[in-house]
């Protein structure tokens with residue numbers, strides 16, 4: 001059932017202050033909203049989900065270390081003390097750049113939000129490089145839904161292996177393939193291996209979880225290519241020492257329920273029988289980028305990112321700011337710091353305009369470095385001139401992630417869960433329900449609209465997509 005669109009009152013009809021609409025409650029959107037806390041404006045944050053998601057720790061939810069609540073606080077709660085901010089749950093489906101309105105939808109209810117200033121920070125979804133049918137068998141990792149489904153699939157594979165009698169079936173169930181050797185894939189593969197070799201070691205009676213195969217695949221010739229050759233090689237060695245089989249120069253050509261087909265650099269095609277496949281290979285910017293491109297004439301690249309001007313606005317539309325994973329500017333990577341700094345920059349531009357001040361200098365991204373964990377007590381850190389790995393890097397990773405988790409309570413419980421998992425062997429978040437495992441497939445069976453949002457945009461986009469996981473910052 002759909003209702004006719006409800007038009008929310010314009011700013012001058014309520015407080016008389018300029019109305020800032022922010023699309024997205026991720027890093028770009030949330031940090032922009034917070035930066036406007038003291039500004040004489042009315043802020044509306046529209047999010048497809050009711051939470052802010054700390055994506056860098058999704059793999060820990062998927063592998064039972066953290067609970068979803070620890071990395072996804074309610075946006076409403078985060079902004080509860082910010083009197084000039086309102087939170088709206090809904091998916092933005094249209095932006096009228098002439099009338100200056102944004103339309104959001106939820107359960108057939110359409111709401112129109114007028115704006116004076118718009119910040120678009122809708123991020124990116126998973127890209128299967130034109131092979132969206134892979135998604136059925138190889139879930140990506142972009143949302144809480146994805147992480148919980150993967151948790152169910154990973155722990156479920158061990159359960160099914162315990163029941164199986166055919167050795168080939170046991171091997172298939174105990175084979176885990178992670179596609180994509182960027183930071184997400186590396187962290188995921190490292191954690192599954194640790195789960196099998198430490199956490200589950202004594203939990204089963206018939207199978208030996210330590211025999212599980214964890215394969216990290218990439219078409220590229222290196223692990224963590226954005227960290228440089230030396231750190232990438234060290235990460236590869238550390239992964240291998242932790243029981244992960246690293247297969248490079250291996251391009252995925254097909255994925256089905258029982259396995260994955262890969263073409264090696266020498267052209268040979270081979271098959272890996274594996275029940276659990278995880279896609280950590282590429283991203284496609286939100287379809288709002290393409291929509292805005294059509295409406296403003298701004299260029300949109302193959303990964304759906306929209307080209308912004310040096311001040312992060314669109315040509316001819318100084319009131320529309322685009323930040324984070326959706327924007328294309330100077331080949332900046334799709335990382336949290338780009339989104340955070342972009343969100344703050346857009347907020348400052350709005351504050352200056354409202355105060356009648358001169359605009360700021362063009363956006364300048366300050367690269368704070370990059371890091372990825374390989375295993376317990378081991379990480380790699382790239383601070384530009386300083387590159388190192390090992391325990392110190394891991395402690396730095398731990399401290400930084402604790403700092404960026406939103407909310408004291410989440411930080412505290414995450415720290416406790418890390419103590420349990422890293423000092424002990426336990427993982428306290430092993431629950432997965434049937435709905436979490438099968439819900440996505442059931443929803444997909446219901447219709448096309450669901451799948452379009454899942455893969456970051458409609459199907460009529462350039463199928464090539466692009467790997468934007470080339471992270472250069474932590």
Ligand SMILES: Cc1cc2nc3c(=O)[nH]c(=O)nc-3n(C[C@H](O)[C@H](O)[C@H](O)COP(=O)(O)OP(=O)(O)OC[C@H]3O[C@@H](n4cnc5c(N)ncnc54)[C@H](O)[C@@H]3O)c2cc1C
Nearest residue numbers: 024025026027028048056092122123324325334335336339
């Ligand atoms: C698994 C994983 C691990 C990562 N690890 C790291 C890391 O270690 N270090 C690092 O720097 N970066 C990492 N990143 C990248 C980082 O998370 C992103 O660069 C960052 O989140 C981008 O911020 P954003 O605000 O542009 O988008 P997001 O944080 O993705 O936020 C987008 C927001 O828009 C909302 N939205 C989308 N479409 C709509 C719509 N139509 N209507 C309304 N709302 C909408 C979403 O619900 C979400 O709230 C990782 C990403 C992933 C997926």
